[in-house]
Amino acid sequence: MLEELELRDLGPIRQARIAPAAGMTAITGETGAGKSMLLNAIRLISGGDADSGLVTAGSQQAWVQGIFTMETGCRAAHLAREAGADLEGEEHAQDKTQTAELFLARSMPASGRSRAMLDGHTVPKSVLAEISAELITIHGQSDQLRIASPARQREFLDMVAGNAPLVASYSQDWEALKAMDERLARLRSQEVSARQRASYLRDAIGQIDKVDPKPGEEAELRERRDRIENAAQINQGLAAALSALDSSQMDLDAEGAGAVDLINRAISSLRSIGVGDFFDQTADRLQSINADLSDMVFSLAGQMDQEEGIEDLDSLNSRIHALSELTRQWGPDLEDVIKWREQAAFEIEDLDASPEKLAELDQDRHRLFDQAMKSAQALHDRREQAARELAATVSQELDSLAMSGSRLDIRVSARKAQEASAAGVSGETSGPEGQGGTWPLDAHGLDDIEFLFTPFPGSPQLPMGKSASGGELSRLMLAMELAAAGKASSPQGMTFIFDEVDAGVGGKAAVELGKRLAKLAQSAQVIVVTHLPQVASWAKSQFVVSKGQAGADEAVSTSVTEVGGEDRVREIARMLSGSESATSLDHARELLDSTRL
Structure with missing residues (x-):
């Protein structure tokens, strides 16, 4: 307000x-x-x-x-x-x-x-x-010409009819149908570049599937490779140490003497002397040293067994290289490669416009069209009913506005199927394939809506805005607003x-x-x-x-x-007679008293 x-x-x-x-x-x-x-x-x-x-x-x-x-x-x-x-x-x-x-x-x-x-x-x-x-709605002569547009007339009729839910339902069905028509049109117009794209995607998917990457796999393999590379150096050191300490650990048939064997010989030689405690004590001490060396040999031999269990470094490097090639082309990470492969699989479905795929989409398109037609027909039926009711109410109001014999007619015409070389969306039309033409659905349904005004008996029906004077058009708009007033869907x-x-x-x-x-x-x-x-x-x-x-x-x-009070009485008197005589003032008071709902 x-x-x-x-x-x-x-x-x-x-x-x-x-x-x-x-x-x-x-x-x-x-x-x-x-x-x-x-x-x-x-x-x-x-x-x-x-x-x-x-x-x-x-x-x-x-x-x-x-x-x-x-x-x-x-x-x-x-x-x-x-x-x-x-x-x-x-x-x-x-x-x-x-x-x-x-x-x-x-x-x-x-x-x-x-x-x-x-x-x-x-x-x-x-x-x-x-x-x-x-x-604000202004009903002046220039402002009212806007109602002459079919779009404004349709909006006014839908508002009075409370068609918002039906319009929303149809709009949703129309958008789904239009999207399908656009998809089919895109598939049917594929050129060499599209087929080349499909071939590239198939090759790429094949390469990725052959490697079969797993999320985070490359980082894990690089870590294992670093450990293996260090293990090679450890293995070499272990072998040399074990050979020096106990050659039998590396080769059961080895004839060379290791440190353990040599100490055992020294112990035997000392004990064979059989003279004095000194030689026996020295032999005991060597015995203790030999026991420690045996423990060391056992521990080092265990480490040698672990390193020998690690997989072949060449195969590991080969796997890392294969994964690196994938990330180089479709990365930067393996997660990106896997995501790209999934998207490529969806894209190739559209690019690979096989007859089976098109037939499947055609079936979906028929279903969407049937649903849109059902919604459009429901909207058409409600518009026809509302048009009759609104036209009758407005015509009745015109009788009360010094326009007896004037009449408003609202024509709601469902557009029919037209011949066309191909079905589907053309501009803002859409229709089922195989029916020899297109049903002209558009974003607002299948109706042409026209408000026709008859200003006096015997006059032909003429489009609004071209058939009335400024005053007549203002009163016609008043009658329309009166007809819309009180509707739940009218603007508050x-x-x-x-x-x-x-x-x-x-x-x-x-x-x-x-x-x-x-x-x-x-x-x-x-x-x-x-x-x-x-x-x-x-x-x-x-x-x-x-x-x-x-x-x-x-x-x-x-x-x-x-103005109010006596000032308003004087203004009404002026409007009545151009003067403020006692008679005109009395008439003004009488008029103000009588004009109350």
Whole structure:
């Protein structure tokens, strides 16, 4: 909801501040007073084109700001946060909802580029346009032409029908079908380079599978190789030491004497002397030394057995080399090689477009198409039903808006299969193969939707935007908004702005027009620019735009003032008769008293 609109130096308005009511607000004033500047201000904060010619003469720039309140979970708040706004929510005690304020501003220099701001931060004007589209709907003659586009008409119909779940379901099915069509098209258009790629992948996978690498294997083998290389040196030293100590450990038939054998001979020689304790003691000491040497021989021989059990170094080096070749081509690590091999296996499935593979994918494609068609048909049926209901409701509303005999018709046409040389996606169409053509599904279903307006009895049905005056189109849009009001899927907290809605209306029809606007204001904020007192009297608040003199320089300026009480009675009287006579004042009071829902 628009809480406040403030503008400075825009056209004849030097400064103005408007705080519209939560329900219906009327903007009134004499023709040419500058009411259009308020609409221009709203268009500026809605991302509209800037016109430096609207800057007040003598001013450097015009500035406009709108303050909106919204629920923190709405789409506008989501878009604002994505654009960098920091929304602080405030919880309401009544319904526990959280709302936040959002500031949209625009400055427009007399020369140079305009500047768009969101909560004080500069943003592209497209950001303001995207966010304001969720907050404001302007129904002026130029703004209403947007509804003439088929896309906007489809969106409006889906919104009124509450088709969001059906649209989401179809979109998911459509994306899956389109992805499959693109995959099939890619496979069928493979050239020599693709086949070469498949051949390379098969060879590479064969090389990797032949080696059959394991994660972390290369590092483990290098560690074992280092140990083996050192073991060769140890083995050589052990053999020499054992030969010196006990040659029989290396060769059972060895005839050479080792240290153990020589000491045994010395012991035997000393003991054979048989004289004195000295020789016996020396023999005992040699016996002890020999026992230690025997222990050493036993230990060294055990080490020799362990080293002889290690695998062949050549085979180990060969394995390391094979693994290194894999990491050189598809590494840097064996884990990368293994991952690459897995991805290559998936890629080769697509590149290797065998007839069996294509036939399998075709079956998947038929299944996806059938599902998309089922979803599209469900959406089509709901649109047809909603179109009949909406057209009948809008036509009934038009009778109440001084447009008796006018009628809205909504045509929902399912596109049929068309002949084509090949099935599948073509632009935004898709269809089953083998059926001689394509079913023109697109991202939004299989429907062509067209809103047709009959402005008077006997007139042909004409597309919206090309068949009505500005006032008629405004009333048609009012009737459409009334038909959408209260729907669970209709935008909450929306601000509707109507301009020229009262063109060509008077008398009883004017009263009914005001009543219908007030009814819409029960579920949304409504701001209407009007010349009719029968319309303005229904408003909850009223602002008057009037001309005045700026000062000694005699320059004309425009003021915007909220009126209430007797001031509002006098403004309604002026609108009724152009004067403030006792009769017109009484009529104004009577009108204000009678226009209450």
